[in-house]
Amino acid sequence: MLMPGxxxxxxxxxxxxxxxxxxxxxxxxxxxxxxxxxxxGQWPMAARDYANTRYSALDQINASNASRLQLAWTFSIGADxxxxxxxxxxxxxxxxxxxxxxxxxxxxxxxxxxxxELKWSYAPKPEPAAAxxxxxxxxxxxxxxxxxxxxxxxxDNHSVAIDAKxxxxxxxxxxxxxxxxxxxxxxxVIVKGKVLIGNSGGEMGVxxxxxxxxxxxxxxxxxxxxxxxxxxxxxxxxxxPFYDSLKGKDLGxxxxxxxxxxxxxxxxxxxxxYDADLNLIYYGTANPSPWNANQRSGDxxxxxxxxARDPDNGHAKWAYQVNPHDLFDHDEINENVLxxxxxxxxTRKVLIHPGRNGYMYVIDRATGEVISADAFEFxxxxxxxxxxxxKIIPNEEKTPLAGKTVENICPSAPGAKDWQPTxxxxxxxLLYVPHxxxxxxxxxxxxxYIAGTPYVGADVDMYAGPGGHRGEFMAWDPxxxxxxxxxxxxxxxxxxxxxxxxxxxxxxxxxxxxxxVDAKxxxVxxxxxxxxxxxxxxxxxxxxxxxxxxxxLSGVGGWxxxxxxxxxxxxxRNAALGFxxxxxxxxxxxxxxxxxxxxxxGSADGQDNSHAPPQ
Numbered sequence: 001m002l003m004p005g006x007x008x009x010x011x012x013x014x015x016x017x018x019x020x021x022x023x024x025x026x027x028x029x030x031x032x033x034x035x036x037x038x039x040x041g042q043w044p045m046a047a048r049d050y051a052n053t054r055y056s057a058l059d060q061i062n063a064s065n066a067s068r069l070q071l072a073w074t075f076s077i078g079a080d081x082x083x084x085x086x087x088x089x090x091x092x093x094x095x096x097x098x099x100x101x102x103x104x105x106x107x108x109x110x111x112x113x114x115x116x117e118l119k120w121s122y123a124p125k126p127e128p129a130a131a132x133x134x135x136x137x138x139x140x141x142x143x144x145x146x147x148x149x150x151x152x153x154x155x156d157n158h159s160v161a162i163d164a165k166x167x168x169x170x171x172x173x174x175x176x177x178x179x180x181x182x183x184x185x186x187x188x189v190i191v192k193g194k195v196l197i198g199n200s201g202g203e204m205g206v207x208x209x210x211x212x213x214x215x216x217x218x219x220x221x222x223x224x225x226x227x228x229x230x231x232x233x234x235x236x237x238x239x240x241p242f243y244d245s246l247k248g249k250d251l252g253x254x255x256x257x258x259x260x261x262x263x264x265x266x267x268x269x270x271x272x273x274y275d276a277d278l279n280l281i282y283y284g285t286a287n288p289s290p291w292n293a294n295q296r297s298g299d300x301x302x303x304x305x306x307x308a309r310d311p312d313n314g315h316a317k318w319a320y321q322v323n324p325h326d327l328f329d330h331d332e333i334n335e336n337v338l339x340x341x342x343x344x345x346x347t348r349k350v351l352i353h354p355g356r357n358g359y360m361y362v363i364d365r366a367t368g369e370v371i372s373a374d375a376f377e378f379x380x381x382x383x384x385x386x387x388x389x390x391k392i393i394p395n396e397e398k399t400p401l402a403g404k405t406v407e408n409i410c411p412s413a414p415g416a417k418d419w420q421p422t423x424x425x426x427x428x429x430l431l432y433v434p435h436x437x438x439x440x441x442x443x444x445x446x447x448x449y450i451a452g453t454p455y456v457g458a459d460v461d462m463y464a465g466p467g468g469h470r471g472e473f474m475a476w477d478p479x480x481x482x483x484x485x486x487x488x489x490x491x492x493x494x495x496x497x498x499x500x501x502x503x504x505x506x507x508x509x510x511x512x513x514x515x516x517v518d519a520k521x522x523x524v525x526x527x528x529x530x531x532x533x534x535x536x537x538x539x540x541x542x543x544x545x546x547x548x549x550x551x552x553l554s555g556v557g558g559w560x561x562x563x564x565x566x567x568x569x570x571x572x573r574n575a576a577l578g579f580x581x582x583x584x585x586x587x588x589x590x591x592x593x594x595x596x597x598x599x600x601x602g603s604a605d606g607q608d609n610s611h612a613p614p615q
């Protein structure tokens with residue numbers, strides 16, 4: 001391990017060399033995004049890298065000294081709603097975005113990543129009405145960066161490019177209509193000069209899409225819909241799904257009742273991965289609309305589907321539908337983590353998809369073949385996955401019928417895991433998974449479509465799963481196909497995960513604890529009690545002082561946390577699309593917050609152990 005002084009000297013020399021290469025925007029090293037991912041001192045995109053690993057190669061903080069972590073500085077975002085964004089750190093500057101709330105919705109801040117000094121802020125001029133059609137809180141999951149520009153998605157369907165040095169708006173493009181119920185909550189992803197963005201609003205009957213914009217002009221390069229004819233879904237002769245059930249013309253129309261695909265959901269508000277060698281992007285689509293499956297016979301393609309697409313033109317290369325004719329709002333927008341695994345003596349390029357349906361999928365990312373699919377949570381809504389056909393096997397006893405309450409369906413509508421991202425360590429070869437442990441009662445009901453209004457058709461009541469806990473943080477071995485260790489939490493674990501080369505994993509809880517655990521054993525090494533619960537995404541980076549920092553936003557909210565900071569009566573169990581029933585005690589633990597918290601190691605002499613966990 002390098003001495004701190006030598007490490008800082010080498011880092012400073014490298015920064016100087018890169019700065020000398022800058023040719024476009026003064027003050028920015030004009031390496032591309034992929035090059036920045038190779039620098040462990042930076043955190044250039046929400047997922048850290050195109051593989052969606054959320055792995056930091058920094059090791060100054062490790063399992064032997066993590067107990068010395070202490071608060072370095074804080075910053076208030078100024079809007080006490082759900083804080084789900086991942087900060088970015090590029091060239092010593094941290095960029096962070098707030099939710100669509102307060103006097104300046106979706107405000108962007110640029111801060112000195114070492115001292116917390118404010119450099120600039122940018123406030124868009126949004127449509128206030130967008131907050132009224134957002135399904136599950138007014139969250140924003142982060143920004144993107146490339147070539148001296150910061151990219152922002154606003155809830156009211158705009159994408160904005162901002163000069164990263166000055167905060168000046170460079171362009172903005174409108175992508176959707178709030179009067180149809182469309183919103184945008186996802187963090188954009190930049191691939192080969194294109195800004196990739198998906199929409200939200202499946203609970204409003206929105207038709208899902210992913211759109212690519214030119215990063216220099218904001219012009220639309222292509223748009224791929226999740227439902228409808230092949231020409232809209234960008235399916236052509238080069239589309240080669242692995243399974244026969246997914247082969248055929250215009251299945252995005254034929255697998256629906258007449259015209260229902262036009263309000264069929266399949267939105268994309270999660271995560272996008274990219275394999276540069278295969279030149280493919282990967283993402284999953286959300287639930288079909290409405291939740292009442294009795295109103296939409298058929299497989300409802302291409303909802304709950306993992307797509308592999310060419311980023312240059314958007315053309316689909318393969319697809320795999322995870323939950324045909326989805327019965328339970330089991331979106332599959334969850335991240336696809338790209339890794340190479342030794343399986344049966346052969347190295348295979350795979351994606352790991354922790355499914356909302358409770359199964360951990362390992363899929364060949366070149367072909368779409370499901371290699372394995374094992375339950376990582378308690379599941380009784382399904383009976384497994386048929387690896388020959390790729391089809392999930394439904395439990396007919398749990399099929400919702402109109403007007404009848406079906407009890408004890410597990411996992412519940414938010415799934416075994418929702419949007420909250422996992423982390424992968426190439427050192428331990430384990431996936432670190434924050435998730436929930438919930439079941440539900442489900443009653444389907446007839447619903448009509450009115451643009452911009454809820455299009456659900458279900459009453460839901462959620463509650464803790466077997467054992468009484470509602471959340472879990474676990475380590476999963478995708479080769480052995482089993483859980484290695486787990487930590488039970490009283491509330492759903494709705495924050496993202498981070499893992500480092502120091503073999504430390506980080507996550508936050510909704511009852512205000514930010515935790516560091518041993519990545520090999522799950523032992524809690526350190527914890528910090530914040531002012532509000534955590535649903536944000538932790539990151540790690542190197543400051544200009546050569547120190548390793550950990551940062552995360554504190555502020556409860558999102559779908560499970562809306563009861564703590566919005567006008568939702570926690571006594572009404574089916575409020576917030578049923579999540580209130582599982583979260584009635586949340587206001588006892590926390591209220592809303594808006595604090596950015598940044599940590600580093602304290603001195604070994606006179607260290608403050610006040611936040612160390614009890615022995």
